[in-house]
Amino acid sequence: MLKKIIFIILFVLVLTQSASLAEDYYNLAGCIHVNSNVGKGRYSLEEIIGLARSNGIQIVILGDILTSRVEYGIWPLRNILKVFDDSSSLLNYGVSKYLNKIKSFTNDISDIIIMPGIEVAPFYYWAGTLLKRDLVLHDPSKHMFIAGLDKPSDLLGMPVIGNHNAGKYGLISIILAWPLLVMGIGVYLFFKIPVKKERRTVGIIFLSLGVIFFINNFPFKKAMFDAYSIKNRIFYYQQLIDYVNKKGGVVFWLQPCGESGGVYKGVKYETLPFTEDLFYTQGYTGFSVFYEGEEMVKPMGPWDKLLLEYCLGKRNRPVWAIGDMDYSYEEENHKNFGEVQTVFLVKDKTKEAVVRALKNGNMYAYYSRDLKNQLRLDKFEVRDRLTGSSAIMGQEVSCFSPAEIAINISGPEAIRGGSSLRLIRNGMVIQVFQIKNLPFNTVFIDDYFVSREKCYYRLEVEGIVANPVFVTFKDLK
Numbered sequence: 001m002l003k004k005i006i007f008i009i010l011f012v013l014v015l016t017q018s019a020s021l022a023e024d025y026y027n028l029a030g031c032i033h034v035n036s037n038v039g040k041g042r043y044s045l046e047e048i049i050g051l052a053r054s055n056g057i058q059i060v061i062l063g064d065i066l067t068s069r070v071e072y073g074i075w076p077l078r079n080i081l082k083v084f085d086d087s088s089s090l091l092n093y094g095v096s097k098y099l100n101k102i103k104s105f106t107n108d109i110s111d112i113i114i115m116p117g118i119e120v121a122p123f124y125y126w127a128g129t130l131l132k133r134d135l136v137l138h139d140p141s142k143h144m145f146i147a148g149l150d151k152p153s154d155l156l157g158m159p160v161i162g163n164h165n166a167g168k169y170g171l172i173s174i175i176l177a178w179p180l181l182v183m184g185i186g187v188y189l190f191f192k193i194p195v196k197k198e199r200r201t202v203g204i205i206f207l208s209l210g211v212i213f214f215i216n217n218f219p220f221k222k223a224m225f226d227a228y229s230i231k232n233r234i235f236y237y238q239q240l241i242d243y244v245n246k247k248g249g250v251v252f253w254l255q256p257c258g259e260s261g262g263v264y265k266g267v268k269y270e271t272l273p274f275t276e277d278l279f280y281t282q283g284y285t286g287f288s289v290f291y292e293g294e295e296m297v298k299p300m301g302p303w304d305k306l307l308l309e310y311c312l313g314k315r316n317r318p319v320w321a322i323g324d325m326d327y328s329y330e331e332e333n334h335k336n337f338g339e340v341q342t343v344f345l346v347k348d349k350t351k352e353a354v355v356r357a358l359k360n361g362n363m364y365a366y367y368s369r370d371l372k373n374q375l376r377l378d379k380f381e382v383r384d385r386l387t388g389s390s391a392i393m394g395q396e397v398s399c400f401s402p403a404e405i406a407i408n409i410s411g412p413e414a415i416r417g418g419s420s421l422r423l424i425r426n427g428m429v430i431q432v433f434q435i436k437n438l439p440f441n442t443v444f445i446d447d448y449f450v451s452r453e454k455c456y457y458r459l460e461v462e463g464i465v466a467n468p469v470f471v472t473f474k475d476l477k
Helices: 002-019 045-054 095-106 152-156 171-176 179-191 197-217 233-247 302-311 351-360
Strands: 026-034 059-062 070-073 082-085 113-115 117-120 125-127 136-138 144-147 250-253 260-264 267-271 286-289 320-323 340-346 363-367 376-384 396-399 403-410 419-425 428-435 440-445 454-461 464-466 469-473
Touching: 026 117, 026 144, 026 376, 045 059, 045 095, 045 113, 059 117, 095 113, 095 152, 113 351, 144 233, 179 197, 233 250, 250 351, 302 454, 320 363, 340 351, 363 376, 376 396, 376 454, 376 464, 376 469, 403 419, 403 454, 428 440
Parallel strands: 026 059, 059 113, 136 267, 250 286, 286 320, 396 469
Antiparallel strands: 026 340, 070 082, 117 144, 125 136, 144 250, 260 267, 320 340, 340 363, 363 464, 376 403, 403 440, 419 428, 419 454, 454 464, 454 469
8 A cells, every 4th residue: 555655656746747847948049060250250259149140049159170280291200391281270369369259258148149169170191102192181071069168278188180289298208308318429429538520420410310309309298199090090089079078068070971072282182971980989979960961860870870879778878969050151052040050958048058958969950941931849758658757859758658759840831731750769760740731739659668678769850850869668566
């Protein structure tokens, strides 16, 4: 009897708490990865805010590149005999200056959240040689997006190739200081008595070589990257992911299905699709879809396989999807500000709430060229019919019975029917809904139930890619 009473009390508590779960959140439309005129963008912060207001965007996360420096050096004096290309970036502008500018600007506005984010190319490598004229720069466009870090030291210490602030001192520093010994030998031979011309000549050679290599090795920091080898390629990306997690930020792979290449200043460069790297690395927050990530999200594509790894315990956290605006100005690829959005589910309109949503997957990605007529995913909720407990995107719910999925989609009357909504469980399309009128509201009961199994539901419809809701099936004891 006592067990029954306790169960009823718990049942009521769960039902009371879960009934208002979805109501506690509201949607805020955001643009992630907006380039300002500090980097490759054209517009100032004031102009970006104006664009956001005119397009109904309430959250702007900037995405100026930390460093765009690319260099090639000739062994053994790679730091002296080298050529490099370096354009506008945060390191050139000044990290502290940049962050202070955003902070002072945001103090004057309250209707829009604007916060720093950065784009980085963690690593690139060279193949071929100058002599054979087959030199190729690989992976210069294999980029990541980072947000949630607002301390200058966090950005300055970021382990990405081209950031010379990120080197470390250690035992290797003593080894790198070997030119001092050569210089000492040179001085000794030059001044040794009795003076001999031949010995002085050798001393000058030693002293000269010591000075040259001293300049090459200075400031004797351990090199964090070897741009002339592919041996530790994955390690460099994992190194950055671990660094960002340690600092409390979020890190997303950008456009993993994208491909780019060409010739710049006589040097060939190329970046091939890199979806496999998402399987080789752990701990990153997610990846971008739109413009070039559609292949990631197709049923039983890479995203579903990554989510299944999490469900099977092979991955320590889920992988979330965001929309990558990657906006610099209208003329670039004919992009309109706001056509790619990440819609956040937050409880309050603060920077901290936005970062939490990014970490927890409380968001969906959206793409539409028609900025005046847009669909909105008002509800995507998975419930247990027995207890009433529920979860939204990025959350997990325990189900003692087959799951009930509630979906609400709205939009202006100008949007007519004809769209197909696909409901996906564990990578398989389990139901297709034809949206004939808006608003569209449905409740679907999935007959699937496997005790002690963790699975997920996600959906796609007309430019909307929703992050998953996880379900763990349990027996009622």
